[in-house]
Amino acid sequence: MxxxxxxxxxxxxxxxxxxxxxxxxxxxxxxxxxxxxxxxxxxxxxxxxxxNAMARVLNNSQSRLVALVVNTVANPAEAEGLDQLIMRLQEQERLPLVLRCADHEDRNRLMRIASTYQVDHVVLYSDAVSIDDAIAIFHSAVPIIASSEPLAGRDVSDVRLDARAATVEVVSHLVAQGRRRFVYLCGRASSHVDKQRRGWFSAALEAHGLAFDIVEHGDYSYDSGYKEAALLLRRTRPDAVICANDLMAIGVKDAAAALGFAVPTDLAIVGHDGVALASWDSHAITTIAPRPGVVSAALADIIDEPNDAPPVRRVIECMVRWGRSTGDLPRS
Amino acid sequence: MxxxxxxxxxxxxxxxxxxxxxxxxxxxxxxxxxxxxxxxxxxxxxxxxxxNAMARVLNNSQSRLVALVVNTVANPAEAEGLDQLIMRLQEQERLPLVLRCADHEDRNRLMRIASTYQVDHVVLYSDAVSIDDAIAIFHSAVPIIASSEPLAGRDVSDVRLDARAATVEVVSHLVAQGRRRFVYLCGRASSHVDKQRRGWFSAALEAHGLAFDIVEHGDYSYDSGYKEAALLLRRTRPDAVICANDLMAIGVKDAAAALGFAVPTDLAIVGHDGVALASWDSHAITTIAPRPGVVSAALADIIDEPNDAPPVRRVIECMVRWGRSTGDLPRS
DNA sequence: CAGCAAAATGTAAGCGTGTACATTCAGCCG
DNA sequence: CGGCTGAATGTACACGCTTACATTTTGCTG
Missing domain, CATH: 1.10.260.40 (lambda repressor-like DNA-binding domains)
Incomplete structure (x- = not known):
């Protein structure tokens, strides 16, 4: 053989x-x-x-490989977007090289290995690695498409989300229901995406003259949502929790149920990302997210642009996907 | 730049x-x-x-690339295993090339493209493609590690599951509770994995002199579980449903709840695969699965073997992970 | 049918490494 | 200090393809 x-x-x-x-x-x-x-x-x-693609690449420098830098494939929020993106790339006759960076002692080692394979593009899908490290390792040889950190003039394309309006919409609804004691549950407090979401939430509350508590110990997992909610519900008595992602939101919901709090009557819950399972009957979490597939489509479009094109900055508007976790749907 | x-x-x-x-x-x-x-x-x-890896590969033929052929990354059952496997491969300084084959008009085109990149190994993680097609396309050049179809003497390594004992354990428990009207909900009736699971279930029931109904219209999704259960619960009145995977099991549970059936009192539900979310508080589905990480470890071990080693056949025993969906835990 | 332009194909020089083989070098012994 | 041995390094070609350039073929026109 x-x-x-x-x-x-x-x-x-x-x-x-x-x-x-x-x-x-x-x-x-x-x-x-x-x-x-x-x-x-x-x-x-x-x-x-x-x-033989190796021989071809050796003298064109067009590998049609794309490095996808992710935290983990196991988390539905990343996995669902990744799935779409891989599909798009394959339609472009490109192949994805997945770099799974969570739990990896040295993410940079991983990127160095990948850079060896002459990838045409790098997508920093997670905020697990720093853009500057990525730029250094791929030494500006390949366009980097980030969806996390602010770019500050770096020569890099990016796609990011805008949830300002959607957050205002959700918060107004909750305030109209008479809720006043709000909490924000972080995924990773230092993450830029997390800071943004917090910021939008904060701004939306301020418009109503309200403040909120922050819980910083989340880690985007169901378990951390559950654990933090259990602590929180025993201590202060919030009537609305906004979570950095849907998995934690579901954890919060389950913890509330276990402690005898009724959702949404006693406690409203909001998530982010719009993962498929958030809208399952047993969860029905209200979630803030872009329309499905839009982010991956944008990324794929940028990748398919000629290599010498200037960096692209795309902003994608988020929507509210209402579930039962925030009570009756708003009029509209 | x-x-x-x-x-x-x-x-x-x-x-x-x-x-x-x-x-x-x-x-x-x-x-x-x-x-x-x-x-x-x-x-x-x-x-x-x-x-430059391309130049290196060109004269050693050791690319350290592994093609991972999957259905979709979005499904937690595939994603969780994939995540582990990618982690292991990265520890071996290998890079995964993900071929996402669901919804892809021509999976073989995808494999042909990948074969061009001189991958060292191919893992047929899903049963989306036929082993014979894979062998033909990679023309026996690279070891193929399958976890689905029977191999019948083909020169290919594989890792597969054995859930015979676990299924007997679950079924005995359910029969002891007095349940008699069993249903098996297929994921894809033609899939070999599906047939096996059905077979074990059938054998376990026969040992008690019982038979069962089969619903063949599932597709491994939450929605299909929900839909089929809704039909089923209105028509015949099963008191136990064994599902080809956990997502469908959760769908069944939600449909049962919506129709006013109590789980597990009126209806017991069993899943397969042991995805993380199956054991969330809101689901607590009893599921049949190997110990987490064992399959990926086995695959990674086989891949790390010298290339001229003979094909390996590994069988991994499944366990029952008990949840509330089958009532009180068995003694033990 | 000569003559010429355009299309089709051939020639050969890389692309950046690995490696067999040749060469040089250092160290040691008599 | 010559000669021998093994270690360290250099030389040159192969890996399989693309591509600029050279050459041949084709098809037309006068």
């Missing part, structure tokens, strides 16, 4: 042409007699010949 | 050595003066030099 596969020179000999012609037969744009191309492709098919 | 990166020849000139020496400095096993190696590595670090 592991038999060496055929090379373009061998195929060329079989077809009675030169290896250059074989190469051209596989290059879409090059001009050649259709009959010759057809003959070569048929022969290639027959003998199972496929051009 | 996109400045061309340094080559080993340029670095060699800077270090006053030949490119061969640079190459040796990066190869772990090769004998050379420690001082020279240190000097070269320091210089490489300083100038951001990293050997």
């Amino acid at each position: 592991r038999r060496k596969s055929m090379t373009s020179v061998e195929l060329a000999r079989l077809a009675g042409v030169s290896s250059a012609t074989v190469s051209r037969a596989f290059a879409a744009g090059s001009s050649m007699k259709p009959a010759t191309r057809a003959r070569i492709l048929a022969l290639a098919d027959e003998h199972g010949f496929r051009p | 996109r400045r061309k990166s340094m080559t080993s020849v340029e670095l060699a000139r800077l270090a006053g050595v030949s490119s061969a020496t640079v190459s040796r400095a990066f190869a772990a096993g090769s004998s050379m003066k420690p001082a020279t190696r240190a000097r070269i590595l320091a210089l490489a670090d300083e100038h951001g030099f990293r050997p």
